[in-house]
Amino acid sequence: xxxxxxxxxxxxxxxxxxxxxxxxxxxxxxxxxxxxxxxxxxxxxxxxxxxxxxxxxxxxxxxxxxxxxxxxxxxxxxxxxxxxxxxxxxxxxxxxxxxxxxxxxxxxxxxxxxxxxxxxxxxxxxxxxxxxxxxxxxxxxxxxxxxxxxxxxxxxxxxxxxxxxxxxxxxxxxxxxxxxxxxxxxxxxxxxxxxxxxxxxxxxxxxxxxxxxxxxxxxxxxxxxxxxxxxxxxxxxxxxxxxxxxxxxxxxxxxxxxxxxxxxxxxxxxxxxxxxxxxxxxxxxxxxxxxxxxxxxxxxxxxxxxxxxxxxxxxxxxxxxxxxxxxxxxxxxxxxxxxxxxxxxxxxxxxxxxxxxxxxxxxxxxxxxxxxxxxxxxxxxxxxxxxxxxxxxxxxxxxxxxxxxxxxxxxxxxxxxxxxxxxxxxxxxxxxxxxxxxxxxxxxxxxxxxxxxxxxxxxxxxxxxxxxxxxxxxxxxxxxxxxxxxxxxxxxxxxxxxxxxxxxxxxxxxxxxxxxxxxxxxxxxxxxxxxxxxxxxxxxxxxxxxxxxxxxxxxxxxxxxxxxxxxxxxxxxxxxxxxxxxxxxxxxxxxxxxxxxxxxxxxxxxxxxxxxxxxxxxxxxxxxxxxxxxxxxxxxxxxxxxxxxxxxxxxxxxxxxxxxxxxxxxxxxxxxxxxxxxxxxxxxxxxxxxxxxxxxxxxxxxxxxxxxxxxxxxxxxxxxxxxxxxxxxxxxxxxxxx
Amino acid sequence: xxxxxxxxxxxxxxxxxxxxxxxxxxxxxxxxxxxxxxxxxxxxxxxxxxxxxxxxxxxxxxxxxxxxxxxxxxxxxxxxxxxxxxxxxxxxxxxxxxxxxxxxxxxxxxxxxxxxxxxxxxxxxxxxxxxxxxxxxxxxxxxxxxxxxxxxxxxxxxxxxxxxxxxxxxxxxxxxxxxxxxxxx
Numbered sequence: 001x002x003x004x005x006x007x008x009x010x011x012x013x014x015x016x017x018x019x020x021x022x023x024x025x026x027x028x029x030x031x032x033x034x035x036x037x038x039x040x041x042x043x044x045x046x047x048x049x050x051x052x053x054x055x056x057x058x059x060x061x062x063x064x065x066x067x068x069x070x071x072x073x074x075x076x077x078x079x080x081x082x083x084x085x086x087x088x089x090x091x092x093x094x095x096x097x098x099x100x101x102x103x104x105x106x107x108x109x110x111x112x113x114x115x116x117x118x119x120x121x122x123x124x125x126x127x128x129x130x131x132x133x134x135x136x137x138x139x140x141x142x143x144x145x146x147x148x149x150x151x152x153x154x155x156x157x158x159x160x161x162x163x164x165x166x167x168x169x170x171x172x173x174x175x176x177x178x179x180x181x182x183x184x185x186x187x188x189x190x191x192x193x194x195x196x197x198x199x200x201x202x203x204x205x206x207x208x209x210x211x212x213x214x215x216x217x218x219x220x221x222x223x224x225x226x227x228x229x230x231x232x233x234x235x236x237x238x239x240x241x242x243x244x245x246x247x248x249x250x251x252x253x254x255x256x257x258x259x260x261x262x263x264x265x266x267x268x269x270x271x272x273x274x275x276x277x278x279x280x281x282x283x284x285x286x287x288x289x290x291x292x293x294x295x296x297x298x299x300x301x302x303x304x305x306x307x308x309x310x311x312x313x314x315x316x317x318x319x320x321x322x323x324x325x326x327x328x329x330x331x332x333x334x335x336x337x338x339x340x341x342x343x344x345x346x347x348x349x350x351x352x353x354x355x356x357x358x359x360x361x362x363x364x365x366x367x368x369x370x371x372x373x374x375x376x377x378x379x380x381x382x383x384x385x386x387x388x389x390x391x392x393x394x395x396x397x398x399x400x401x402x403x404x405x406x407x408x409x410x411x412x413x414x415x416x417x418x419x420x421x422x423x424x425x426x427x428x429x430x431x432x433x434x435x436x437x438x439x440x441x442x443x444x445x446x447x448x449x450x451x452x453x454x455x456x457x458x459x460x461x462x463x464x465x466x467x468x469x470x471x472x473x474x475x476x477x478x479x480x481x482x483x484x485x486x487x488x489x490x491x492x493x494x495x496x497x498x499x500x501x502x503x504x505x506x507x508x509x510x511x512x513x514x515x516x517x518x519x520x521x522x523x524x525x526x527x528x529x530x531x532x533x534x535x536x537x538x539x540x541x542x543x544x545x546x547x548x549x550x551x552x553x554x555x556x557x558x559x560x561x562x563x564x565x566x567x568x569x570x571x572x573x574x575x576x577x578x579x580x581x582x583x584x585x586x587x588x589x590x591x592x593x594x595x596x597x598x599x600x601x602x603x604x605x606x607x608x609x610x611x612x613x614x615x616x617x618x619x620x621x622x623x624x625x626x627x628x629x630x631x632x633x634x635x636x637x638x639x640x641x642x643x644x645x646x647x648x649x650x651x652x653x654x655x656x657x658x659x660x661x662x663x664x665x666x667x668x669x670x671x672x673x674x675x676x677x678x679x680x681x682x683x684x685x686x687x688x689x690x691x692x693x694x695x696x697x698x699x700x701x702x703x704x705x706x707x708x709x710x711x712x713x714x715x716x717x718x719x720x721x722x723x724x725x726x727x728x729x730x731x732x733x734x735x736x737x738x
Numbered sequence: 739x740x741x742x743x744x745x746x747x748x749x750x751x752x753x754x755x756x757x758x759x760x761x762x763x764x765x766x767x768x769x770x771x772x773x774x775x776x777x778x779x780x781x782x783x784x785x786x787x788x789x790x791x792x793x794x795x796x797x798x799x800x801x802x803x804x805x806x807x808x809x810x811x812x813x814x815x816x817x818x819x820x821x822x823x824x825x826x827x828x829x830x831x832x833x834x835x836x837x838x839x840x841x842x843x844x845x846x847x848x849x850x851x852x853x854x855x856x857x858x859x860x861x862x863x864x865x866x867x868x869x870x871x872x873x874x875x876x877x878x879x880x881x882x883x884x885x886x887x888x889x890x891x892x893x894x895x896x897x898x899x900x901x902x903x904x905x906x907x908x909x910x911x912x913x914x915x916x917x918x919x920x921x922x923x
Contacts, residue, residue: 012909
């Protein structure tokens, strides 16, 4: 569309909105801004609107669709055939001769027919009402027929054949079952609950058989279960098997829901929630189990969980909602809802009286039925046999698996059952509270808001002060910085590298002052502040440990220390960085640890080991790190109790050409302990002496004050502290015990 | 996945024969649903076209995850099917008025002011064919609204465009069609 036409249309559309003629004129003048051609084009469009109105004013002709369709050739026929669905008696369909009509369902009529070839017998022939997709239905049924032919169960009426009539309607040939539907049979014969249950178990067995063959019935309901007599014994037979599946659900079966097409909906009362939902969720065998539950319900109480009529009349949306969300009454409770005569009648049909019947159903039978009727299919019985066996257990007076639901579950169901009520109560409460206390509510809210603001402000201030402290530290004014940060009460919640740096510096400074408690606090804060990247599993993160660990030990706060170690191990257990591994091992095992902790470090030990095995210390940097790793492994092995390994690794550590003095010292000390445990006291003492020689000069004032924080070459103070800890342990072991 | 969904995907990929397959499917389904509904309703033919189409959609494509673009093809096909039915019907009716043997309505013979609804449908249909050649996008909207009976909102949802855009196209198209028809008389 070229620009000018677009412009015309734009103005035209806008002008249409202006209803008052003078205003419209004014608008046009402004919009067209002197362009007379433009104006003419728009006005032409505007003028035609009366004509347009005449042409299109009648509304969409689509409303006449019904009339249009009605007049169409062949359409009437389709309607009529749907309405009547009658086949001629005496007519031949395939090799079957129709004898009489014996039933009528939503999806078709059932006839008794006679078969002559290859064998003479009477069969049931069901013709399906359908629209246009007959071919695909037949094709699908062919596929199903294989499975159906495999079914061989005394309680299943076999499907023998299938085909299509001349008119193109599919039909199914089934074993002729002469009987009445199960609910009718039970009621007519006043069958007590026990016998009904026995029949039910047989049905479960039949359904189980079918499921094992991969066939889902999908249409279980009383009219599909007929009871025939064999030698005076009632035998239930499930009919219409697999037909629904074969037609792929395209068939307007009794259970298929369709807006307003009520005549095609036979028994929604038996439909499982997932079938009602018709969502993408596939319907599996457990849908049949739900239907079995409904059947059981009806056999026991004479009613279905939800009233059929009510469902039909409520419309599709309501129907779906009821089936999917509303909780039905328990069978025993359902009886309470019946009118007196109805209740007496129901009890009579079960060879009992109202009170007895109710007490019979209360408890186990209730639970069994409700379990089969769970909306959530994973909570139902997962197999038909499961349900059948359960009933059998009940009959044998054995305990059943189903039980009353937990309180929480019941509460959930209660809410579900009374959703509207709950919602209403809540709504009312809100209104009440809101109405009564609007002013106070507002006040409270405001107070909350103010508090929140104050909190945020304080946090911001704290951050600013930390920044200031950083500046002070940079200028060497450690004491002032310390005083400043000490005042800050609010923990800085946001991790920040800057804050971490400040905290570490202050921690260090406090160490030099001998204020170990404060130092420990700062280091812990540092760790927190350093968690900028929680997924960071590199050695940068584990290095923090090496400050915190020794400090806590020096203070004597072993609880925090151990907790800290656990947390860090949990966090870094998966690291593949050998430096991180070594630091973690060192920090965690500098004091004796419990076996669980030691074991949890095993993967890290492996990492360290592999790096040594695979690595070729090229630069001097590498060499001293390898020395540390070897030490860490020695420490690990010692803590595990593998003394020989500890010795090997310790010696290896000393064997490297470039080592830090702290590393050397600690290696000697760990060797001292290892040799001692290996019953080599002289060597042990020698190692101890060497270690002591290196460590003691560092602590002229004991652990009171660290004068010198140390550096890379001479070793950092925390390493020396760790060495001192080891020294203490070794001394105790060798000199105070020996 | 349903047959219709596959066809819709094929159309989306640009396979030309796919659209030929879609129309008969939709057409059949609409007829079937209409027949079923009318079998129910004893009196009057109060079919709700959009409800019918939506039902056909649910039946044929299920509730699967079909992108808007592909859904649009379906609804366009439905509108097309309905158009055919309506046109057929209108032709039949007007043939009755003008005597047998006439295949196409001669527009010159029609007096716009006194045109019957059926004649109007035929005129709009003829003009729409021309619009399809020139502005297919706009013609699609017209088809959905005029033959499909959809509201602006429904059209907007189906085509994935804004409601105001629909309104604009509809209003301008009506005028265009009117002019086209008028010019030929």
